[in-house]
Amino acid sequence: MAGDIGARVLRKVNLRIVPFIMLLYFVAFIDRVNIGFAALTMNKDLGLSASVFGFGAGIFFWGYFLFEVPSNIALEKFGARIWIARVMITWGIVSAAMAFVQGQTSFYVLRFLLGAAEAGFFPGVILYLSYWFPARQRAAATALFMAAAPLSTVIGSPVSSALLQMHGLLGLKGWQWLFLVEAVPAVVLGFVVLGYLTDRPEEAKWLADDERAWLIDTMNAERAGRAASASHSIWKGLADPRVLVLALVYFGTSAGLYTLGVWAPQIIKSFGLSTTAVGYLNAVPPTVAVIAMYLWSWNSDRTNERTWHVVVACLVAAIGLVLAGVSTSVVSVVAALVLVNVGISAAKPPLWSMPTLFLSGPAAAAGIATINSIGNLGGFVGPAMIGWIKEQTGSFAGGLYFVAGMLVVSAALTLALSRSVGRAVATADAI
Numbered sequence: 346m347a348g349d350i351g352a353r354v355l356r357k358v359n360l361r362i363v364p365f366i367m368l369l370y371f372v373a374f375i376d377r378v379n380i381g382f383a384a385l386t387m388n389k390d391l392g393l394s395a396s397v398f399g400f401g402a403g404i405f406f407w408g409y410f411l412f413e414v415p416s417n418i419a420l421e422k423f424g425a426r427i428w429i430a431r432v433m434i435t436w437g438i439v440s441a442a443m444a445f446v447q448g449q450t451s452f453y454v455l456r457f458l459l460g461a462a463e464a465g466f467f468p469g470v471i472l473y474l475s476y477w478f479p480a481r482q483r484a485a486a487t488a489l490f491m492a493a494a495p496l497s498t499v500i501g502s503p504v505s506s507a508l509l510q511m512h513g514l515l516g517l518k519g520w521q522w523l524f525l526v527e528a529v530p531a532v533v534l535g536f537v538v539l540g541y542l543t544d545r546p547e548e549a550k551w552l553a554d555d556e557r558a559w560l561i562d563t564m565n566a567e568r569a570g571r572a573a574s575a576s577h578s579i580w581k582g583l584a585d586p587r588v589l590v591l592a593l594v595y596f597g598t599s600a601g602l603y604t605l606g607v608w609a610p611q612i613i614k615s616f617g618l619s620t621t622a623v624g625y626l627n628a629v630p631p632t633v634a635v636i637a638m639y640l641w642s643w644n645s646d647r648t649n650e651r652t653w654h655v656v657v658a659c660l661v662a663a664i665g666l667v668l669a670g671v672s673t674s675v676v677s678v679v680a681a682l683v684l685v686n687v688g689i690s691a692a693k694p695p696l697w698s699m700p701t702l703f704l705s706g707p708a709a710a711a712g713i714a715t716i717n718s719i720g721n722l723g724g725f726v727g728p729a730m731i732g733w734i735k736e737q738t739g740s741f742a743g744g745l746y747f748v749a750g751m752l753v754v755s756a757a758l759t760l761a762l763s764r765s766v767g768r769a770v771a772t773a774d775a776i
Contacts, residue, residue, distance in 0.1 A: 351563070354556045358477050361551060363489045365541060366470050369433065370493035372530045373466055375501045376440040376459070377405065378606030379527055382505035383443075383520040385610060385620055390518060391448055399732020401452045402607045403725030406599075408460025413718030414711055416465025417472065424544040425473045429466060430535045436462040437531030444517070444524040468717040471697050476545055477560070479567055480698070481646060488642030488694035495631030495638065495690050498606070501527075506624025588712045590762045591699060594655070595720025597755030598696070600727030600748045601662050601689045605630075607728040609682060612741050616675040626679055634686035641691035645698070652763040654695040659756040662688025666749035670742035688752075696759075723751065 380402050388398050420428040439459045446452045470490060478486045508526055509519035517525075543549050546560045609630075614623045645654040665684025672678035700713050731744030 350556060350559050354552065354560050355478070355482060357552060357556065358560070359486065359489075361543075362474075362477060363486055366473070366490050367493040367496075369429070369534060369538070370467070370470065370490060371497045371500075372433075372534060373436070373463060374494045374497040374606075375505075375527050376436060376531055377463065378498075378603070379501065379505055379523055380443075380456075381607045381610045382502070382509065382624070383523050384607075385520075385614060385623070386509060386512070386518065387446075387520040390520070391446065391452070393449065393452065394736060395732045396729075396736045397449055397452075397732075399607070399729045399735075401449070401456050402732075403603070403727070403729040404453055405456045405460035406603075406721045406723075406725040408457040408462075409464045409721050409724075410460075410718045412461045412464035413468065413721075414714040417468045417714030417717075418711060420465055420469040420472065425469060426538060426542040426544050429469060429473075429542065430538040432463060432466045432469070433531050433535035433538060436466075437528045437535065438462075440531060441525050441528035443528075444521040464718070465714065468713040471700075471713050471717075476564065479563055481649065484642045484646045484651075484694045484698040485639075487697050488639050491690070491693050491697075492635045492638055494602070495634040495686060498631040499628045499635070502610070502627040503621075503624040506620045509620055585712060587762060588700065588715050589719075590758055591696070592716045592719035594696060594755045594758045594762070595716055596723035596726075597751040597753075598659065598662075598689055598692050599721045599723035600751045601666065601685060601723075603724035604666075604727040604731060604745070604748050605682070605685060605689065608731050608741065608744075612669065612678060612682075613675065615741070616678070618675065626675065629679055630682040630686035631690070633683050634690040637687040638690040638694065642694040645695040651695040651699055652759055655692050655759045656756045658688045658692035658695075659752045659759070660688070662692070663749040663752040663756075664688075666745045666752070670745040670749075692755075727751070 384393075384398055384402075387393070393401070416428070416432070436459060439455060439462045443455050443459070446455060471487065474483060474486055474490065505523055505527070508523040511517075511522040512519035514522065543551070546552075546557060546564060549557055549560070552560065610623050610627050613626050614620070618626070641654060641658065645651060662685050665681050665686075665688060668681035669678055669685065672681050700716060727748045730747050731741060734744040734747065735741055737743075
């Protein structure tokens, strides 16, 4: 009977929460990386060099870094509904303002402000999932949520390339229309969040009384089972050495992810293709990645194994980046980008299942935000280094090798951490 009610509750929770937060992340990721498509025409219009563009695209993560932890602590205090709505509305406004960039300085300022506005969204959702899903089911839920990132590229690439064709309409350039149109859903959905999202299981009126009681008891029992070993205070969450190691692991995966988001359209276009063709070809690798991500995460949950699911995925992505660097045709570069997309996407859900195994409450809020804020600085380093190396050498290859090396380091750090996290996984499995 308990198994029946558990399956029923988790099915309801999945249907109520996961598609909606996927939609939110879908919109977030488009607004975060549409700069990659805008660059196809914007860089020439504004006179931005490869190094200036790479630095400006990555400076987003400095705003993210500075405001991430305070934002996630605020979410824990004020509730996901109010805070996520605030995040979405402000980032939508700043994203629309990108249409009015005039040059290097305003480009840097608005990218920084976009990162500051969006800070707290991703780790806030990771924390939010820990309120609703037991540890053994969390990687699959996280994978579905994170599938929105590659899906945003699948759908966003042809849409963005089409928006660039609106050049001249009402006196605006195509890249300006891209920023304006793609910012609208964030603001609209911010207001939808206020009426739709439920902060905690205790407030879930869409569950029957017995279903709500089962979920509350299950999550309370899991937290109680971790009470002896888990860190709870904000400062313990910030100071736990495992948090720092996971942040460094995430640093490499973020460098890979945002290398794709920022530079992949230009890498593909370097083979002499039209903007429309780039839009469709750029959608191929993440299409494969969506399927691979879910299957990999499902296997991680089924086997209750996290370490090797992160390590293998990071190494696959590193191999793909090296192959992309030596590719001499558009077919081979797209095939290499498939490997990169699959590896990066598959690594993240099992990685994000680790922090809440040894952190709880305010410590989880602070620890998850710390991992995300430090880790996402890789999203600055990867794109910026590719831009700088390309300007020095005239080729994308050196930058791609650099990011591949970062992913190898992520794999090595995950192995080094495996003993500590492995004990936490065993503890959670015994609950």
